[in-house]
Amino acid sequence: MAAPRVGVLALQGDVVEHVQALERAGAHVTEVRTPADLARVAALVVPGGESTTVIRLLERFGLTRPIVDRVRAGMPFWGTCMGMIVAAHDVADLAQPTLDLIDVTVRRNAFGRQVDSAEVELAIPALGGAPFPAVFIRAPWVERTGPAVETLAERDGHAVMVRQGSVLGTSFHPELTGDDRVHAYFLRMMAAA
Ligand code: GLN
Numbered sequence: 001m002a003a004p005r006v007g008v009l010a011l012q013g014d015v016v017e018h019v020q021a022l023e024r025a026g027a028h029v030t031e032v033r034t035p036a037d038l039a040r041v042a043a044l045v046v047p048g049g050e051s052t053t054v055i056r057l058l059e060r061f062g063l064t065r066p067i068v069d070r071v072r073a074g075m076p077f078w079g080t081c082m083g084m085i086v087a088a089h090d091v092a093d094l095a096q097p098t099l100d101l102i103d104v105t106v107r108r109n110a111f112g113r114q115v116d117s118a119e120v121e122l123a124i125p126a127l128g129g130a131p132f133p134a135v136f137i138r139a140p141w142v143e144r145t146g147p148a149v150e151t152l153a154e155r156d157g158h159a160v161m162v163r164q165g166s167v168l169g170t171s172f173h174p175e176l177t178g179d180d181r182v183h184a185y186f187l188r189m190m191a192a193a
Helices: 015-024 035-039 051-060 064-072 082-087 181-192
Strands: 005-009 028-032 043-046 077-080 088-091 102-107 118-122 132-136 141-145 150-155 158-164 167-170
Touching: 005 015, 005 181, 015 028, 015 181, 028 035, 035 064, 043 064, 043 082, 043 181, 051 064, 051 082, 077 082, 082 088, 082 102, 082 167, 102 158, 102 167, 118 150, 132 150, 141 150, 167 181
Parallel strands: 005 028, 005 043, 043 077, 077 167, 088 102
Antiparallel strands: 102 141, 118 132, 141 158, 150 158, 158 167
16 A cells, blocks of 8 residues: 555645655655545645635635545644634634634734744744744734643743644744654654544
8 A cells, every 4th residue: 555645735825845844754745736636645734825815715626625524534634824724713803714623713913914923942842852943924823722722832822833633733834944843743643643
């Protein structure tokens, strides 16, 4: 049997950086644009980008329902930044419906606008070792976590890395730093699923 493949949603956003980081961490990667692509993967990463656009594109490409069904059936999912917004139960300042894959409330652009983007050394005990160089770009924070949600990292008292079962969300962009420990962590979630 062929090795299980990780999908990276490739409708918009920083797709290539995630593909490269996952490959460096040892994964076989497929870019996902259609339900047929989704059917070939065992896990899905949704990159950073623009949540309002991607929520519309997911509908247009017929991906919303298949992604929700797969994740509810146990497929590991990781959303970075926009990807976490799309996966949230609800978003403080967004009118569109989200996929509701993880029981958190997210606030968009919470740390400030583009000019306020920052690289912050984050303590992430689940990764072990040195602090993680976390890049925040018009980043959301998590302002409510449901009882089943584990907070894996905080910045300034706000949750910025959360996990509920096989669903992972990060406010920041591990694909932009060359430190592949979060990608490796997600691949371990996938192996355990
Ligand atoms: N602010 C963007 C949004 O609301 C997310 C930014 C990002 O993914 N880097 O969709």
